[in-house]
Every structure is written in C-alpha cells, then in structure tokens.
Amino acid sequence: GENVEQHPSTLSVQEGDSAVIKCTYSDSASNYFPWYKQELGKRPQLIIDIRSNVGEKKDQRIAVTLNKTAKHFSLHITETQPEDSAVYFCAASSGGNQFYFGTGTSLTVIP
Amino acid sequence: DAGVIQSPRHEVTEMGQEVTLRCKPISGHDYLFWYRQTMMRGLELLIYFNNNVPIDDSGMPEDRFSAKMPNASFSTLKIQPSEPRDSAVYFCASSLINSYNEQFFGPGTRLTVL
Numbered sequence: 001g002e003n004v005e006q007h008p009s010t011l012s013v014q015e016g017d018s019a020v021i022k023c024t025y026s027d028s029a030s031n032y033f034p035w036y037k038q039e040l041g042k043r044p045q046l047i048i049d050i051r052s053n054v055g056e057k058k059d060q061r062i063a064v065t066l067n068k069t070a071k072h073f074s075l076h077i078t079e080t081q082p083e084d085s086a087v088y089f090c091a092a093s094s095g096g097n098q099f100y101f102g103t104g105t106s107l108t109v110i111p
Numbered sequence: 112d113a114g115v116i117q118s119p120r121h122e123v124t125e126m127g128q129e130v131t132l133r134c135k136p137i138s139g140h141d142y143l144f145w146y147r148q149t150m151m152r153g154l155e156l157l158i159y160f161n162n163n164v165p166i167d168d169s170g171m172p173e174d175r176f177s178a179k180m181p182n183a184s185f186s187t188l189k190i191q192p193s194e195p196r197d198s199a200v201y202f203c204a205s206s207l208i209n210s211y212n213e214q215f216f217g218p219g220t221r222l223t224v225l
Binding site: 032034042043044049051089097098099101102103 | 144152153154159166202206211213214218219
C-alpha cells in the first residue's frame with residue numbers, strides 16, 4: 001500500500017516569514033494530493049489540493065507543488081500569520097477515495 | 112447541511128466496558144470513513160464504507176473493534192472490551208463518489224479509557 005512521509009514534525013516561524021512542509025509518497029499510482037489543516041481541538045479541514053496532471057497550484061498565501069518523478073509534494077505558506085498556527089496533514093490517493101495521511105506537521109507562527 | 116455529525120463528543124469509560132461511537136454522514140455522500148488520531152500515530156484509517164458496504168477494514172486494530180453502517184445516514188464504531196490504549200480521538204468523515212473529492216470530517220469523539 002501507499003506510504004506517505006511528512007517532514008518536519010514541528011516547525012516554528014516568525015510572523016511574516018514563509019513555511020514549507022514536505023511530503024513523499026511511495027505509490028506511483030497516486031494521483032491526488034490534498035492538504036488538511038487542523039486547528040487545536042478541531043476537525044481537519046481541506047485547505048488546498050493538487051492533481052497529478054498539475055505541477056503547482058496556488059490559492060492566495062498558500063501553494064502546493066508536485067514532483068511526480070521524485071514522488072514528493074510540498075505546501076508553501078507565505079507571509080505567515082498567527083492564525084496559520086495549526087497541524088497540517090498531507091495525504092495521497094490513487095483514486096479509490098481512500099486517503100493515506102502523513103503524520104502531520106505542527107506549525108507555530110510566532111508573533 | 113449540518114455537516115458530519117458525531118456523538119458523543121467526549122466519552123470516558125473504564126477498561127473492559129463497551130464503547131459505541133456514532134456518525135451521521137453528509138446527506139448524499141457515498142463514502143464514510145472512520146479514523147483514529149493519536150499523538151504517536153497521527154491519523155489512522157480504521158475502515159471505510161461505500162454505499163453502506165465495508166470496503167477495507169485492514170486498519171481495524173483487532174477483533175475488539177467493529178463497525179457497521181446499517182443505512183446511508185448512520186454508522187457505528189464499537190469497541191468491546193475497551194482498553195486504555197484505545198484512548199484517542201475518533202473521527203468520522205464522508206465524501207462523494209469521485210476520486211478527487213474532499214473528505215469532510217466530523218468534530219470527533221474524544222475517548223478516554225481509564
């Protein structure tokens with residue numbers, strides 16, 4: 001089955017700086033890569049996703065890049081704000097509706 | 112739509128007791144997923160259903176865990192007997208039948224087994 005690894009497990013940045021979270025996957029059949037944000041005590045919620053036919057996708061301050069050859073994808077958050085502090089999960093799916101989640105990255109934005 | 116609904120939100124029980132967690136998916140969604148979240152293991156998929164039929168239960172840790180989906184609007188996850196290591200947050204999620212569809216998570220049930 002699919003194996004998704006996520007790094008780093010914790011990340012602290014100063015407000016206004018950029019944050020990058022990286023994930024790798026093992027199954028070359030994976031073709032959908034969502035990112036979820038989980039605020040403390042709340043449910044995970046989708047913030048951005050990318051399909052395998054696209055190399056990059058951007059939505060305001062967040063962007064995701066995908067390198068299918070290397071089997072890795074990354075989340076980029078620019079101009080970080082305190083409300084970006086949360087746990088971020090990457091996931092990979094090969095189209096069967098089943099997501100394989102990474103272990104999460106706890107992001108702290110220091111004011 | 113109210114989103115995915117889970118109950119109870121918190122459950123405290125003693126070792127050996129039976130625990131039943133409940134989930135109501137978003138109306139019209141074809142897939143339902145049960146996840147367990149712990150600090151050590153992150154988000155683990157336990158089991159998922161398609162049109163009320165269990166598709167993959169390979170994530171169910173052991174026979175003490177069972178899940179049912181008697182109809183399109185209700186699912187249960189049962190632990191019998193419960194053990195302290197079962198303490199975790201259990202999430203239910205649902206999605207439409209499509210490879211690229213978002214999974215919508217419920218608020219979770221925080222289970223503590225003493």
